[in-house]
Amino acid sequence: MTDTVSDTETAPSAPTDPTPARTSIVGKRRVGDSVFLGLSTTAAVSIMIILAGVAIFLILRGLPAITANWSEGDLAGYQNGQWSNFWEYVGPLLFGSVWAAFIAMIIGTPVAIGIALFISHYAPRRVAGALGYVVDLLAAVPSIVFGLWGIIVMRPLLLPVGEFLNEYLGWIPLFQGPVSSTGSTMLTGGVVLAVMILPIVTSITREIFLQTPRLHEEAALALGATRWEMIRLAVFPYARSGMVSATLLGLGRALGETMAIALIVSPSLIYSVLLLTDGYNSQTIAANIALNFPIATDLQRSALIGTGLMLFVISLAVNMFARYIIGATGPGAKGRKKGKRS
């Protein structure tokens, strides 16, 4: 069996070797080897093809509506708005998507970081793993179930909150009336969305909190810091970039979340920051597609796919930015030691 020498004649870190480098000893190439290498390379390259395909087909299918004349035909007065072109139509939707995601982040991120801290630094070591699993369970619940839950539990629960905010803080534009009597508000949608992004933000920040070098923490405690001061002095500076990118990944998730908003919020296609009203809420791209796709004509579907293309572009940008931050500044990037607590 000496004919595979070229395979084994490589660096000691054998597992991550590329195709065998040619050395002076040339072995016979095996058919099985090249077939398997070909198959796995094809599979890897197909990732690029799929992503490119997503972009290409969305553009192909969305282009007719993007370039169409919106003053006549199916698109004239689509969804009761007078749009002169595609960009005017997609504007409020884009704003709504970002706005809803923003609300969810404002509510969800502090809670998610709190949970991560609780699991990594406050909970008794023995139960911490189980508690982490409980939070991960939130990610396993299908989004449609959260949507239905939002309708029958969160809407009534948040009604008094809405009335309270409007009565005492109504002078802030966000909380202006008329207050909804059903609870189908952006506030409810934002809260449910916040619940849905909790697990992703929590699991990433928790991992990074756990990687804080043990010595930094012990040094802070030895200097007499309380636990909170230790966290502020040792954990947060270490985990800052991780927290930022976790937040961005959560934002990406919130941008694309469809069902919760589609089921809960009662929207219109307007630029609106109101949180407590019924029917004066902004609409998100994803929910708008879900609500209108089945009843749309072919050209209208093109318009909806065009908005989907915009959503794809934004969430791609957000995700790339988040990954860039992790890659450039995250723990481990500079070869820091992993001080994992066991």
Added chain:
Amino acid sequence: MTVTAPSAPLALTSGQLPRFIEPMVLVGVAIVVAGLQLLFGGFNIAAWLILTAVLYLIAIGVGSSIVENRRKAVDRVVRGLVTAAFLLAVAPLISTLWTVVSKGLAVVNLQFITQVGGTAFDPDTLEVVATAGAWQAITGTLIITGIAALISVPIGILAAVYLVEYAQPSNPLRRAITFLVDVMTGIPSIVAGLFAFSLFSLIVGPKAFSGFSASIALSVLMIPIVIRSTEEMLRLVPADLREASLALGVPRSATIIKVVLRTAASGIITGVVLAVARVVGETAPIFIAASFTDNFNANPFEGPMQTLPVMAYTAYSFPGQDIDASQAQAWGAAFLLVVLVVIFNLIARIVAAVFAPKAR
């Protein structure tokens, strides 16, 4: 320890609240709030919890800053806040599961599972008769998810093999693909649905809805998950095993298939099952790509197909004449969906436990 110190408090021992002060204050505040609520108007569990939490934080903060010092007060308040954050996450989980189970159990029975539901117009009585049933949706969910798994598992595992076993860390293709897989996990699910619809509407024309199209959409979401988990598992396989096999003259492909993949098998299967559990609950992409129907359709290549999540959505958003019956259908479908997710998660756990490589 009472504060008896003169002007300057004794360094180490003075100004300490007793050890179990926090639970004691919490219980005290809870009882006081409950009492006040019972005195003035009704008892409301949500208001009780929130008021208790707020008053507890104030009480422990003020108490600690009087007896101890400001730094310790902040520490205790933060501890309370962080614990509250955790409880805040558990509350929706419990509430959601409770709602689904209680609402779902009222609807789900053997008939609901085995019957094809929908509405039928009875020409004799001129009435629309609704039958409760989810069999068409269960079949659709299993077929669509099954095909999606068939597509994405080989691609995902082979791509992970390429990334871990063949490509070197400095290989530009590898770096590009790792980055793209990360980005791909962030594709909004509805965009995957739109992609599948666009693809098929350009190929087959306007009647593009089919179960297969939905499977394509789900694969786009599932492939990156499979790659990620498989990659992680392959990296856990000790390099010694590969080296030993290669040193014996075993070809590289045989080493990967018979040594590396076999060692990592239980982890890979667990990852795949969890990936299935993740996509089985996706609503938006299936809704866009396979649309919805009340008819039983087991042919993934033709016509709309019903699935459980879409059934829950459409029954709620586009109810029939009997709104209560539609909503009951929705809860039944949601309950079955949660049961399905739980089953997949259990399978994953069992596979991980039973087939894990035994340490000798």
